[in-house]
Amino acid sequence: NAADLATHDFGKRELHRPPPKGTVAYVLAVTTCYDESQKDKVAAHFFPHSANAPKNEAEFRDFALMLRSTIHAHSYRNPASNSQYDYKMHAIIHPMAKKCLASDKLHTLRAENGGDLDDYNDIVDRSVLLQNLGYHVTVENSPVAKSQVRGSPTLKEALQKNEQSGGEKVIDLIRLHAYTLEEYDAVIMVDYDTLLLGPVDKAVDLIVDSNVDDGINAAVNAVFSWEYLPSLANPQYRASVINLSFFLLRPSKKTFNDLVERYLTGPFAKGKGWGKMGRGSFPGWMTTQGFLTYYYDEVANWAKVEMNRCAFGNSGQDYNGDNSILITNGGNVKCGEGNENSECNECSQSTLLEVSVADLSYCRAPWVCGNDDADGGDDENNDDDATGAAAAVSTADKFSGLCPKFQNAWFSGRLQMEDVHPQLQKGSGALCIEGRYQPMMLLKPAVSYRPDFMDQ
Secondary structure, three states: HHHHHHHHOOOOOOOOOOOOOOEEEEEEEOOOOOOOOOOOHHHOOOOOOOOOOOOOHHHHHHHHHHHHHHHOOOOOOOHOOOOEEEEEEEEEEOHHHEOOOOOOOOOOHHHHHHHHHHHHHEEEEEEHHHHHHOOEEEEEEOOOOOHHHOOOOHHHHHHOOOHHHHHHHHHHHHHHHHHHOOOOOOEEEOOOEEEOOOHHHHHHHHHHHHOOOOOOOOOEEEEEEEEEOOOOOOOEEEEEEEOOOOOOOOOHHHHHHHHHHHHHOOOOEEOOOEEEOOOOOOOOOOOOHHHHHHHHHHHHHHHHEOOOOOOOEEOOOOOOOOEOOOOEOOEEEOOOOOOOOHHHHOOHHHOOHHEEEOOOOOOOOOOHHOOOOOOOOOOOOOOOOOOOOHOOOOHHHHOOOOOHHHHHHHHHHHHHHHHHHOOOOOOOOOOOEEOEEOOOOOOOOOOOOOOOOOOO
Protein backbone atom coordinates (compact mmCIF):
# COMPACT_ATOMS: atom_id res chain seq x y z
CA ASN A 1 0.00 0.00 0.00
CA ALA A 2 0.96 3.66 -0.05
CA ALA A 3 2.33 3.43 3.47
CA ASP A 4 4.91 0.90 2.29
CA LEU A 5 6.11 3.33 -0.34
CA ALA A 6 6.68 6.05 2.21
CA THR A 7 8.19 4.07 5.08
CA HIS A 8 10.14 1.09 3.76
CA ASP A 9 13.65 0.95 2.39
CA PHE A 10 13.21 -0.53 -1.08
CA GLY A 11 16.58 -2.27 -0.85
CA LYS A 12 15.60 -4.52 2.07
CA ARG A 13 14.40 -8.05 1.44
CA GLU A 14 13.07 -10.60 3.87
CA LEU A 15 15.68 -13.31 4.26
CA HIS A 16 13.32 -16.18 3.58
CA ARG A 17 12.01 -14.77 0.30
CA PRO A 18 13.46 -15.96 -3.01
CA PRO A 19 14.83 -13.24 -5.29
CA PRO A 20 12.43 -11.62 -7.77
CA LYS A 21 11.70 -13.51 -10.95
CA GLY A 22 12.57 -10.44 -12.99
CA THR A 23 12.39 -6.66 -13.22
CA VAL A 24 9.81 -4.71 -15.18
CA ALA A 25 10.33 -1.17 -16.44
CA TYR A 26 7.22 1.00 -16.29
CA VAL A 27 7.64 3.68 -18.93
CA LEU A 28 5.80 7.00 -18.91
CA ALA A 29 6.17 9.04 -22.09
CA VAL A 30 5.87 12.79 -21.52
CA THR A 31 5.29 14.19 -25.00
CA THR A 32 3.92 17.67 -24.27
CA CYS A 33 3.55 19.99 -21.29
CA TYR A 34 -0.22 20.07 -21.54
CA ASP A 35 -2.61 18.13 -23.75
CA GLU A 36 -3.99 20.31 -26.52
CA SER A 37 -5.76 17.51 -28.38
CA GLN A 38 -9.03 18.18 -26.53
CA LYS A 39 -9.13 21.78 -27.76
CA ASP A 40 -7.37 21.36 -31.11
CA LYS A 41 -9.11 19.00 -33.53
CA VAL A 42 -6.01 18.76 -35.71
CA ALA A 43 -3.78 17.74 -32.78
CA ALA A 44 -6.16 14.84 -32.08
CA HIS A 45 -4.84 13.09 -35.19
CA PHE A 46 -1.31 12.91 -33.78
CA PHE A 47 -1.69 12.25 -30.04
CA PRO A 48 -3.65 9.64 -28.05
CA HIS A 49 -6.53 11.37 -26.33
CA SER A 50 -6.44 11.68 -22.56
CA ALA A 51 -9.02 13.72 -20.72
CA ASN A 52 -6.86 13.17 -17.63
CA ALA A 53 -3.72 15.02 -18.74
CA PRO A 54 -2.68 17.25 -15.80
CA LYS A 55 -3.33 20.95 -16.28
CA ASN A 56 -0.59 22.20 -13.95
CA GLU A 57 2.59 20.90 -12.39
CA ALA A 58 1.15 20.07 -8.96
CA GLU A 59 -1.35 17.74 -10.63
CA PHE A 60 1.50 16.27 -12.68
CA ARG A 61 3.55 15.66 -9.52
CA ASP A 62 0.65 14.00 -7.69
CA PHE A 63 -0.09 11.80 -10.71
CA ALA A 64 3.54 10.66 -11.00
CA LEU A 65 3.83 10.06 -7.26
CA MET A 66 0.63 8.03 -7.06
CA LEU A 67 1.44 6.07 -10.23
CA ARG A 68 4.64 4.87 -8.62
CA SER A 69 2.87 4.25 -5.32
CA THR A 70 0.28 1.92 -6.85
CA ILE A 71 2.92 0.10 -8.90
CA HIS A 72 5.07 -0.37 -5.80
CA ALA A 73 2.10 -1.66 -3.81
CA HIS A 74 1.56 -4.49 -6.31
CA SER A 75 5.21 -5.39 -6.88
CA TYR A 76 7.80 -7.68 -5.28
CA ARG A 77 8.89 -4.82 -3.03
CA ASN A 78 5.65 -5.12 -1.09
CA PRO A 79 5.67 -8.71 0.29
CA ALA A 80 1.91 -8.57 0.89
CA SER A 81 1.29 -8.34 -2.86
CA ASN A 82 2.79 -11.82 -3.54
CA SER A 83 4.14 -10.48 -6.82
CA GLN A 84 7.33 -12.04 -8.17
CA TYR A 85 8.43 -8.99 -10.16
CA ASP A 86 10.50 -6.02 -9.09
CA TYR A 87 10.06 -2.72 -10.96
CA LYS A 88 11.80 0.44 -12.10
CA MET A 89 10.09 3.67 -13.07
CA HIS A 90 11.22 5.28 -16.33
CA ALA A 91 10.18 8.56 -17.90
CA ILE A 92 10.91 9.45 -21.51
CA ILE A 93 10.54 13.21 -21.92
CA HIS A 94 10.42 15.14 -25.17
CA PRO A 95 12.70 18.23 -25.07
CA MET A 96 9.66 20.50 -25.49
CA ALA A 97 8.04 18.95 -22.40
CA LYS A 98 11.06 19.16 -20.11
CA LYS A 99 10.37 22.64 -18.67
CA CYS A 100 6.73 23.60 -18.32
CA LEU A 101 4.76 26.64 -17.21
CA ALA A 102 1.12 25.93 -16.47
CA SER A 103 -1.48 27.92 -18.32
CA ASP A 104 -3.96 26.87 -15.63
CA LYS A 105 -2.64 28.54 -12.49
CA LEU A 106 -3.18 26.97 -9.10
CA HIS A 107 -6.10 28.67 -7.40
CA THR A 108 -6.78 26.27 -4.54
CA LEU A 109 -7.28 26.87 -0.86
CA ARG A 110 -3.93 25.25 -0.21
CA ALA A 111 -2.14 27.40 -2.79
CA GLU A 112 -3.60 30.55 -1.27
CA ASN A 113 -1.93 29.60 2.00
CA GLY A 114 1.47 29.64 0.29
CA GLY A 115 3.89 26.81 0.96
CA ASP A 116 5.45 24.66 -1.74
CA LEU A 117 2.53 25.06 -4.14
CA ASP A 118 3.69 28.57 -5.01
CA ASP A 119 6.59 27.01 -6.88
CA TYR A 120 4.25 25.23 -9.28
CA ASN A 121 3.07 28.51 -10.77
CA ASP A 122 6.59 29.08 -12.10
CA ILE A 123 8.53 27.07 -14.68
CA VAL A 124 9.08 23.52 -13.45
CA ASP A 125 11.78 21.20 -14.78
CA ARG A 126 9.97 17.87 -15.06
CA SER A 127 13.22 15.92 -15.43
CA VAL A 128 14.29 17.11 -11.95
CA LEU A 129 10.82 16.60 -10.50
CA LEU A 130 10.56 13.01 -11.74
CA GLN A 131 14.09 12.09 -10.69
CA ASN A 132 13.25 13.22 -7.17
CA LEU A 133 10.23 10.91 -7.29
CA GLY A 134 12.47 7.94 -8.09
CA TYR A 135 12.09 7.85 -11.87
CA HIS A 136 14.98 7.20 -14.23
CA VAL A 137 14.65 10.04 -16.75
CA THR A 138 15.87 10.37 -20.32
CA VAL A 139 15.18 13.28 -22.64
CA GLU A 140 14.62 11.91 -26.13
CA ASN A 141 13.63 13.24 -29.50
CA SER A 142 11.49 11.25 -31.90
CA PRO A 143 13.28 8.52 -33.88
CA VAL A 144 11.27 9.50 -36.98
CA ALA A 145 11.78 12.60 -39.10
CA LYS A 146 8.79 13.68 -41.17
CA SER A 147 10.92 14.18 -44.26
CA GLN A 148 11.99 10.51 -44.17
CA VAL A 149 8.44 9.14 -44.52
CA ARG A 150 8.30 7.47 -47.93
CA GLY A 151 5.68 4.72 -47.73
CA SER A 152 2.65 7.02 -47.80
CA PRO A 153 2.52 10.46 -49.44
CA THR A 154 -0.76 11.00 -47.57
CA LEU A 155 0.87 10.48 -44.17
CA LYS A 156 3.94 12.53 -45.07
CA GLU A 157 1.82 15.44 -46.25
CA ALA A 158 -0.37 15.37 -43.14
CA LEU A 159 2.65 15.31 -40.81
CA GLN A 160 4.54 18.07 -42.62
CA LYS A 161 1.48 20.26 -43.08
CA ASN A 162 0.53 20.36 -39.41
CA GLU A 163 2.84 21.78 -36.75
CA GLN A 164 0.74 20.04 -34.07
CA SER A 165 2.51 16.75 -34.87
CA GLY A 166 5.87 18.31 -34.02
CA GLY A 167 8.63 20.26 -35.73
CA GLU A 168 10.88 18.23 -37.98
CA LYS A 169 10.08 15.03 -36.11
CA VAL A 170 6.93 13.24 -34.95
CA ILE A 171 6.73 13.98 -31.23
CA ASP A 172 4.43 11.14 -30.12
CA LEU A 173 6.80 8.48 -31.46
CA ILE A 174 9.21 9.01 -28.54
CA ARG A 175 7.15 6.22 -26.97
CA LEU A 176 8.98 3.75 -29.23
CA HIS A 177 12.19 4.29 -27.24
CA ALA A 178 10.65 1.99 -24.61
CA TYR A 179 11.67 -0.91 -26.88
CA THR A 180 15.36 -0.10 -26.38
CA LEU A 181 15.40 -0.89 -22.63
CA GLU A 182 16.92 -4.35 -23.08
CA GLU A 183 18.31 -4.43 -19.53
CA TYR A 184 14.81 -5.31 -18.28
CA ASP A 185 12.88 -8.56 -18.54
CA ALA A 186 9.77 -6.73 -19.73
CA VAL A 187 8.59 -3.17 -20.31
CA ILE A 188 5.14 -1.73 -19.67
CA MET A 189 3.98 1.51 -21.27
CA VAL A 190 1.69 3.53 -19.00
CA ASP A 191 -0.01 6.92 -19.30
CA TYR A 192 -2.22 9.42 -17.46
CA ASP A 193 -5.13 6.96 -17.48
CA THR A 194 -3.28 4.07 -15.78
CA LEU A 195 -4.32 2.80 -12.34
CA LEU A 196 -2.86 -0.46 -11.02
CA LEU A 197 -5.21 -2.29 -8.67
CA GLY A 198 -3.44 -5.63 -8.40
CA PRO A 199 -0.31 -7.57 -9.41
CA VAL A 200 0.20 -7.98 -13.17
CA ASP A 201 2.32 -11.15 -12.97
CA LYS A 202 -0.11 -13.10 -15.12
CA ALA A 203 0.57 -10.77 -18.04
CA VAL A 204 4.32 -10.37 -17.42
CA ASP A 205 4.77 -14.16 -17.25
CA LEU A 206 3.66 -14.37 -20.88
CA ILE A 207 6.73 -12.38 -21.87
CA VAL A 208 9.25 -13.78 -19.37
CA ASP A 209 8.27 -17.45 -19.72
CA SER A 210 8.48 -17.36 -23.52
CA ASN A 211 11.86 -15.72 -23.80
CA VAL A 212 13.19 -18.24 -26.30
CA ASP A 213 11.81 -18.93 -29.76
CA ASP A 214 12.51 -22.66 -30.04
CA GLY A 215 11.06 -23.04 -33.52
CA ILE A 216 7.93 -24.67 -32.14
CA ASN A 217 6.60 -22.14 -29.67
CA ALA A 218 7.09 -18.55 -30.80
CA ALA A 219 8.16 -16.00 -28.23
CA VAL A 220 5.48 -13.57 -27.08
CA ASN A 221 6.64 -10.02 -27.75
CA ALA A 222 3.55 -7.96 -26.90
CA VAL A 223 0.69 -8.33 -24.42
CA PHE A 224 -2.21 -5.89 -24.43
CA SER A 225 -5.95 -5.40 -24.39
CA TRP A 226 -8.13 -3.44 -26.80
CA GLU A 227 -9.83 -0.15 -26.08
CA TYR A 228 -12.55 1.41 -28.18
CA LEU A 229 -11.94 5.01 -29.23
CA PRO A 230 -14.63 7.16 -30.86
CA SER A 231 -14.12 7.78 -34.56
CA LEU A 232 -13.17 11.35 -35.44
CA ALA A 233 -15.62 11.07 -38.35
CA ASN A 234 -18.61 9.53 -36.53
CA PRO A 235 -18.51 9.15 -32.71
CA GLN A 236 -21.03 6.29 -32.73
CA TYR A 237 -18.34 4.20 -34.41
CA ARG A 238 -15.49 3.16 -32.15
CA ALA A 239 -12.13 1.89 -33.37
CA SER A 240 -10.72 -1.14 -31.58
CA VAL A 241 -7.09 -0.20 -30.89
CA ILE A 242 -4.22 -1.18 -28.60
CA ASN A 243 -4.66 0.30 -25.13
CA LEU A 244 -1.52 2.29 -24.30
CA SER A 245 -2.54 2.61 -20.65
CA PHE A 246 -1.13 -0.89 -20.17
CA PHE A 247 0.96 -2.09 -23.09
CA LEU A 248 3.43 -4.83 -22.17
CA LEU A 249 6.32 -5.51 -24.53
CA ARG A 250 9.56 -7.44 -24.84
CA PRO A 251 12.35 -4.87 -25.11
CA SER A 252 14.42 -5.31 -28.26
CA LYS A 253 16.53 -2.84 -30.21
CA LYS A 254 15.97 -5.04 -33.26
CA THR A 255 12.20 -4.58 -32.90
CA PHE A 256 12.73 -0.85 -32.32
CA ASN A 257 14.64 -0.54 -35.59
CA ASP A 258 11.98 -2.56 -37.41
CA LEU A 259 9.22 -0.33 -36.04
CA VAL A 260 11.00 2.84 -37.14
CA GLU A 261 11.58 1.47 -40.64
CA ARG A 262 8.01 0.25 -41.01
CA TYR A 263 6.61 3.58 -39.87
CA LEU A 264 8.62 5.23 -42.63
CA THR A 265 7.60 2.71 -45.30
CA GLY A 266 4.24 1.32 -44.14
CA PRO A 267 0.94 1.67 -46.01
CA PHE A 268 -1.31 4.49 -44.81
CA ALA A 269 -4.37 5.65 -46.74
CA LYS A 270 -6.50 8.77 -46.36
CA GLY A 271 -9.66 8.08 -44.36
CA LYS A 272 -8.69 4.41 -43.88
CA GLY A 273 -5.50 4.53 -41.89
CA TRP A 274 -2.79 1.90 -41.55
CA GLY A 275 -2.58 -1.38 -43.46
CA LYS A 276 -5.12 -3.48 -45.31
CA MET A 277 -7.63 -3.52 -42.48
CA GLY A 278 -7.62 0.10 -41.41
CA ARG A 279 -9.82 1.48 -38.67
CA GLY A 280 -10.45 4.98 -39.95
CA SER A 281 -9.61 8.10 -37.99
CA PHE A 282 -9.45 8.19 -34.19
CA PRO A 283 -7.30 10.11 -31.69
CA GLY A 284 -3.66 9.18 -32.36
CA TRP A 285 -4.41 7.21 -35.55
CA MET A 286 -1.45 8.70 -37.44
CA THR A 287 1.14 8.06 -34.73
CA THR A 288 1.98 5.51 -32.01
CA GLN A 289 -1.44 4.10 -31.13
CA GLY A 290 -2.61 3.68 -34.70
CA PHE A 291 0.74 2.41 -35.92
CA LEU A 292 1.24 -0.21 -33.18
CA THR A 293 -2.31 -1.46 -33.73
CA TYR A 294 -1.43 -2.04 -37.39
CA TYR A 295 1.95 -3.55 -36.54
CA TYR A 296 0.57 -6.21 -34.21
CA ASP A 297 -2.44 -6.87 -36.42
CA GLU A 298 -0.70 -7.31 -39.76
CA VAL A 299 3.08 -7.42 -39.33
CA ALA A 300 3.84 -9.27 -36.07
CA ASN A 301 0.47 -10.91 -35.46
CA TRP A 302 2.13 -14.13 -34.32
CA ALA A 303 4.00 -12.38 -31.49
CA LYS A 304 1.08 -10.99 -29.49
CA VAL A 305 -1.32 -12.09 -26.77
CA GLU A 306 -4.59 -10.24 -26.30
CA MET A 307 -5.66 -10.01 -22.67
CA ASN A 308 -9.17 -9.76 -21.26
CA ARG A 309 -9.90 -6.04 -21.20
CA CYS A 310 -12.17 -6.49 -18.16
CA ALA A 311 -9.07 -7.41 -16.14
CA PHE A 312 -6.36 -5.43 -17.94
CA GLY A 313 -7.54 -2.00 -19.06
CA ASN A 314 -11.07 -1.95 -17.68
CA SER A 315 -12.56 1.51 -18.31
CA GLY A 316 -15.87 0.83 -16.58
CA GLN A 317 -17.78 1.77 -19.73
CA ASP A 318 -20.78 -0.15 -21.08
CA TYR A 319 -20.65 -0.28 -24.89
CA ASN A 320 -24.00 -2.03 -25.11
CA GLY A 321 -25.64 0.86 -23.29
CA ASP A 322 -24.78 3.42 -25.97
CA ASN A 323 -25.25 1.03 -28.95
CA SER A 324 -21.67 1.53 -30.13
CA ILE A 325 -20.51 0.09 -33.45
CA LEU A 326 -17.01 -1.32 -32.97
CA ILE A 327 -14.49 -1.33 -35.82
CA THR A 328 -12.36 -4.42 -35.13
CA ASN A 329 -9.82 -6.54 -36.98
CA GLY A 330 -12.65 -9.00 -37.63
CA GLY A 331 -15.08 -6.44 -39.05
CA ASN A 332 -17.73 -4.20 -37.53
CA VAL A 333 -19.57 -5.32 -34.38
CA LYS A 334 -22.83 -3.62 -33.39
CA CYS A 335 -23.31 -3.52 -29.64
CA GLY A 336 -26.66 -3.15 -27.94
CA GLU A 337 -28.96 -4.60 -25.32
CA GLY A 338 -28.72 -8.38 -25.25
CA ASN A 339 -25.58 -8.53 -27.40
CA GLU A 340 -23.39 -11.27 -25.97
CA ASN A 341 -20.47 -10.70 -28.38
CA SER A 342 -17.24 -10.75 -26.38
CA GLU A 343 -16.20 -7.45 -27.95
CA CYS A 344 -19.20 -5.81 -26.27
CA ASN A 345 -18.64 -7.36 -22.84
CA GLU A 346 -20.03 -5.19 -20.10
CA CYS A 347 -16.80 -4.82 -18.16
CA SER A 348 -18.59 -2.23 -16.05
CA GLN A 349 -20.19 -5.22 -14.28
CA SER A 350 -16.83 -6.56 -13.07
CA THR A 351 -15.99 -6.52 -9.39
CA LEU A 352 -13.02 -4.46 -8.25
CA LEU A 353 -11.15 -7.64 -7.31
CA GLU A 354 -11.41 -8.82 -10.91
CA VAL A 355 -9.60 -5.73 -12.22
CA SER A 356 -5.80 -5.69 -12.21
CA VAL A 357 -5.43 -2.52 -14.29
CA ALA A 358 -8.03 0.22 -14.62
CA ASP A 359 -8.15 2.66 -17.53
CA LEU A 360 -9.46 5.98 -16.21
CA SER A 361 -10.15 7.51 -19.64
CA TYR A 362 -13.92 7.14 -19.18
CA CYS A 363 -14.35 7.49 -15.42
CA ARG A 364 -11.81 10.34 -15.27
CA ALA A 365 -8.91 10.70 -12.89
CA PRO A 366 -9.32 12.09 -9.36
CA TRP A 367 -7.37 15.28 -10.12
CA VAL A 368 -9.82 16.22 -12.90
CA CYS A 369 -12.57 17.09 -10.38
CA GLY A 370 -16.29 17.33 -11.03
CA ASN A 371 -16.42 20.62 -12.90
CA ASP A 372 -14.22 19.48 -15.78
CA ASP A 373 -16.39 17.57 -18.22
CA ALA A 374 -15.24 16.14 -21.52
CA ASP A 375 -15.63 19.52 -23.20
CA GLY A 376 -13.90 21.47 -20.50
CA GLY A 377 -17.13 23.02 -19.25
CA ASP A 378 -18.48 23.44 -15.77
CA ASP A 379 -20.79 21.09 -13.94
CA GLU A 380 -23.41 23.23 -12.26
CA ASN A 381 -24.31 20.43 -9.89
CA ASN A 382 -20.81 20.10 -8.47
CA ASP A 383 -20.78 20.01 -4.67
CA ASP A 384 -18.52 22.58 -3.06
CA ASP A 385 -17.11 20.00 -0.67
CA ALA A 386 -16.93 17.09 -3.09
CA THR A 387 -14.57 14.34 -2.01
CA GLY A 388 -13.32 11.01 -3.27
CA ALA A 389 -15.04 9.35 -6.19
CA ALA A 390 -17.90 11.74 -6.73
CA ALA A 391 -15.53 14.67 -7.14
CA ALA A 392 -13.95 13.33 -10.30
CA VAL A 393 -17.05 11.94 -12.01
CA SER A 394 -18.68 14.42 -14.32
CA THR A 395 -21.92 12.75 -15.41
CA ALA A 396 -24.63 10.92 -13.52
CA ASP A 397 -24.20 7.59 -15.29
CA LYS A 398 -20.66 7.33 -13.92
CA PHE A 399 -21.75 7.27 -10.28
CA SER A 400 -22.66 3.59 -10.55
CA GLY A 401 -20.55 0.56 -11.35
CA LEU A 402 -16.78 0.71 -11.21
CA CYS A 403 -16.11 4.43 -11.61
CA PRO A 404 -16.55 5.40 -7.93
CA LYS A 405 -14.55 2.33 -6.90
CA PHE A 406 -11.64 3.32 -9.14
CA GLN A 407 -11.72 6.84 -7.74
CA ASN A 408 -11.86 5.68 -4.13
CA ALA A 409 -8.95 3.27 -4.63
CA TRP A 410 -6.73 6.14 -5.81
CA PHE A 411 -7.99 8.55 -3.17
CA SER A 412 -7.56 6.12 -0.28
CA GLY A 413 -3.97 5.50 -1.37
CA ARG A 414 -3.29 9.21 -1.36
CA LEU A 415 -4.83 9.64 2.10
CA GLN A 416 -2.66 6.80 3.45
CA MET A 417 0.46 8.49 2.13
CA GLU A 418 -0.51 11.85 3.63
CA ASP A 419 -1.22 10.20 6.97
CA VAL A 420 2.11 8.43 7.36
CA HIS A 421 4.77 10.49 5.61
CA PRO A 422 6.56 13.07 7.77
CA GLN A 423 7.17 15.44 4.84
CA LEU A 424 3.51 15.61 3.81
CA GLN A 425 0.75 17.61 5.41
CA LYS A 426 -2.12 15.46 6.57
CA GLY A 427 -4.97 15.54 4.11
CA SER A 428 -8.22 17.27 4.97
CA GLY A 429 -10.23 14.47 3.35
CA ALA A 430 -11.27 16.78 0.51
CA LEU A 431 -9.91 15.92 -2.90
CA CYS A 432 -11.78 18.74 -4.64
CA ILE A 433 -13.06 22.00 -3.17
CA GLU A 434 -15.22 24.35 -5.23
CA GLY A 435 -14.49 22.21 -8.25
CA ARG A 436 -10.71 22.47 -7.95
CA TYR A 437 -8.26 19.71 -7.17
CA GLN A 438 -6.41 20.06 -3.87
CA PRO A 439 -2.80 18.86 -4.39
CA MET A 440 -0.68 17.18 -1.76
CA MET A 441 1.55 19.60 0.15
CA LEU A 442 5.04 19.20 1.52
CA LEU A 443 6.05 20.43 4.94
CA LYS A 444 9.06 22.76 4.78
CA PRO A 445 10.37 21.69 1.38
CA ALA A 446 14.16 22.01 1.28
CA VAL A 447 14.18 22.97 -2.41
CA SER A 448 11.28 24.18 -4.50
CA TYR A 449 9.12 21.45 -6.07
CA ARG A 450 11.43 18.74 -4.70
CA PRO A 451 9.61 16.02 -2.80
CA ASP A 452 12.89 14.11 -2.45
CA PHE A 453 11.50 11.53 -0.06
CA MET A 454 11.32 8.67 -2.56
CA ASP A 455 13.91 5.91 -2.29
CA GLN A 456 15.56 5.14 -5.58
